[in-house]
Structures are given as C-alpha cells and as structure tokens.
Amino acid sequence: MRGWVRALALIAVLAAPSAGAETPWVWDLPAWVPRPRVPADNPMTVEKVALGRQLFYDKQLSLNGKGACASCHIQAKAFTDGRKVGVGVTGEKHVRNSMGLANVAYVPVLTWANPLLHSLEQQALVPMFGENPVELGLAGQEEALFARLKADPRYPALFQAAFPAEGGTISLRSITQALAAFERSIVSFSSPYDRYRYGNEPNAISAAAKRGEALFFSERLECFHCHGGITFSNAVTHERLAFVEAGFHQTGLYNLDGKGAYPANNPGAIEVTGEAQDMGRFRTPSLRNVAVTAPYMHDGSIATLDAAIDHYAAGGRAKSAQTDQLIVGFKLNKSERADLIAFLRSLTDQRLLTTPAYGPPK
Numbered sequence: 001m002r003g004w005v006r007a008l009a010l011i012a013v014l015a016a017p018s019a020g021a022e023t024p025w026v027w028d029l030p031a032w033v034p035r036p037r038v039p040a041d042n043p044m045t046v047e048k049v050a051l052g053r054q055l056f057y058d059k060q061l062s063l064n065g066k067g068a069c070a071s072c073h074i075q076a077k078a079f080t081d082g083r084k085v086g087v088g089v090t091g092e093k094h095v096r097n098s099m100g101l102a103n104v105a106y107v108p109v110l111t112w113a114n115p116l117l118h119s120l121e122q123q124a125l126v127p128m129f130g131e132n133p134v135e136l137g138l139a140g141q142e143e144a145l146f147a148r149l150k151a152d153p154r155y156p157a158l159f160q161a162a163f164p165a166e167g168g169t170i171s172l173r174s175i176t177q178a179l180a181a182f183e184r185s186i187v188s189f190s191s192p193y194d195r196y197r198y199g200n201e202p203n204a205i206s207a208a209a210k211r212g213e214a215l216f217f218s219e220r221l222e223c224f225h226c227h228g229g230i231t232f233s234n235a236v237t238h239e240r241l242a243f244v245e246a247g248f249h250q251t252g253l254y255n256l257d258g259k260g261a262y263p264a265n266n267p268g269a270i271e272v273t274g275e276a277q278d279m280g281r282f283r284t285p286s287l288r289n290v291a292v293t294a295p296y297m298h299d300g301s302i303a304t305l306d307a308a309i310d311h312y313a314a315g316g317r318a319k320s321a322q323t324d325q326l327i328v329g330f331k332l333n334k335s336e337r338a339d340l341i342a343f344l345r346s347l348t349d350q351r352l353l354t355t356p357a358y359g360p361p362k
C-alpha cells in the first residue's frame, strides 16, 4: 500500500511541470507568534523570496535608474526612509510618509488610507506605475522593464527557479508575486520587549520600560486599544484570528473647519470610501521599531516620539467632534513620559534592522 502511494506521488511529481523544484518557505517565528495568511495563488517559496529581494533592491525597476523600492524602504530604518514624505525618482513628493514593511504579511489593509487595498501583489503596482505621484515612474514602460530584466544575466535563472510552472516568464504577475513574497518574509518579533514578555528574560528591558509598559496598557492612556496585539496595531490578520481587524481612526491631527476637516489633498479613508465619517481616518500603524521610524504620522508631521506624546496628551493636537473617543488626553509627569518612551524604544528589533537576509543581495 505504502509503495503504491509513493509511486503515485512520484508520477504526480514527474507529471507536474514544476517538477517539485521549489522549496517551501518556512518563517523562523517564535512559538507564540501565529503564521501570517498567504494568498492561495502565491505560495511562499525560498526561490520567490530570493527573486523578490533582488527586485526590491534593483534600480532597474525605475524609469531613470534612480530608485528602487529600497530607496524609500530602508532596512536600517525598519523599511521607512526618514523623510517627512516619500520622494519619487523624478523628485515628485508623495503626500504621505513612507511606511515600514516589518510584518506587512500581517496587515490586512495596505497603505495609510485605503480600506480597499488588501493584496501586496496589487499594492506593488502603485509605486511602480502610479502617476499621482510618480514614485518609480514605470507607467508605459512595461516592455522596456521586461527587456532590461531579460537582458540582465541574473534574472532569467532567478525567474525560472521561482516560477518553473510558467517557464520562468518575466511578467507583471511574476514580478509582483516575487516582490510580495519577499515582503512577506520580513518579520520582526525579536525586540528586547519580546524577549522580556515571551522569552523568559526578565531583565531584557529596563525598569523604566516596564513602568512604561504599564502606562501604555492602562485605561488612563488607552494606547493599547488601537496599538495592541502581536504587531501593536489593530489592523491585523493571521491564521489564528477568526476576524480581520482593520483599524482606521481620526486621531485629532487636523481641524481645518471646526468640524474636523483634514487637508483636502490628504483627507484619509474618505478619499476612497466617500463616507463623511471617514474624514481624517487613517490606518493604525504598528509601533514595533517606532524608535527608528521618525518622522511620524501619515504625513510625517510629528518629528519625535516626545512630540507624538504631546499630541496624545492634548487629546489630539487639533481635536474635534470627529476625533476618536479613545483619544482621551492625559497628564504625564517627567519620569512617566521617560518611562513611556523607554517602553516604545524597547520595541526596536536589531535583528530586523541588520539581518543580511533582508538587505541587498550580494
């Protein structure tokens, strides 16, 4: 019987055009971390991640050779870029701040203000082909891009290894699937806070950070309601969650008309949904690695963690009736403020920032 099964399996393998050449990707996750959900039509493989990494760092993915995904998503800054807003290869400014990519596989709604964008494969098309603003500037350049990659001695073999069933085709589908696979490989659960909370290392963080943790998770500050869970964001999904959480909130950053209006060129989820209640609502960002992702907020309008705390302490720097009920305002004395910042700093994961696996390929 067993021999039969094996023989059938062998026939199946020989018959499949992919010939079983791909190696399934296995995340190196701590036991307490659930695995992310992966789209059925783009399973994770070692070969796809390797190709995606090559593409992510390759300036050939731009109109003029001046930028790559990695220009605005820098590993040492937890895949943000340190600028107020992203700047594309033609110098055009984005209206929004470049987002970190750590644990993006766990994010069910992508970008700051688009509740309808769910797939990393689709998202990759925006920086490549978007014209408002121009990021990589590839609109109308598809064929030229494919030709460049075909002519590059590295790529045909990489595409063949990653997409054997499709004969290694270089297409928008294979490019975006590989980019998405690389992005899904980028995880961050090895901060000192994780070692303290889950790793039986009671001294991995300072006494100040422990006091800051208590403040963060208190009903006095309310931070954890929106920045809770494994990614410190209530926009999260994974294989152990029955329901996707997609947190969008108006946190009182603008009140241009006394009724909570945000700037017309950057109004939040309302731009996509057209619903009045979505004015000023942006997706809750993860606070993992927040100490290295300044400046903050969807438009980079808050320069430091200290200033972010000022904003929340005031109950929103420009609060209005639209501001979320959980933005309550509070008073912190000097040492409590230092404690809260020490806690936020304990969420920085040096492995994420330095592991060669997420850096430029050699």
Ligand code: HEC
Residues within 6 Å of the ligand: 056, 067, 068, 069, 070, 071, 072, 073, 085, 086, 087, 088, 089, 094, 096, 097, 098, 099, 100, 101, 104, 107, 109, 110, 111, 112, 113, 120, 123, 124, 127, 128, 134, 135, 136, 179, 183
């Ligand atoms: C010019 C700078 C720039 C470039 C180049 C760029 N990005 Fe981004 N990225 C941004 C900005 C700005 C945002 C926020 C966009 C928004 O909210 O509309 C973002 C958001 C994202 C997100 C959403 C993350 C989340 O948590 O929702 C992903 C994923 C992403 N970028 C991947 C990529 C990939 C892949 C590439 C290359 C194909 C790329 N980016 C190129 C600036 C850039």
Ligand code: HEC
Residues within 6 Å of the ligand: 221, 222, 223, 224, 225, 226, 227, 248, 249, 250, 251, 253, 280, 281, 282, 283, 284, 285, 286, 287, 290, 293, 295, 296, 297, 298, 299, 305, 308, 309, 312, 324, 326, 327
């Ligand atoms: C009602 C939900 C909510 C609560 C409560 C909340 N936040 Fe936020 N937080 C958000 C959202 C949404 C954003 C993005 C807002 C924007 O850019 O318009 C954000 C942004 C941030 C940022 C900037 C992160 C980045 O990458 O730009 C920091 C830091 C932050 N919050 C810390 C805190 C702290 C500390 C508390 C508690 C004092 C707190 N938050 C309470 C929802 C919340």
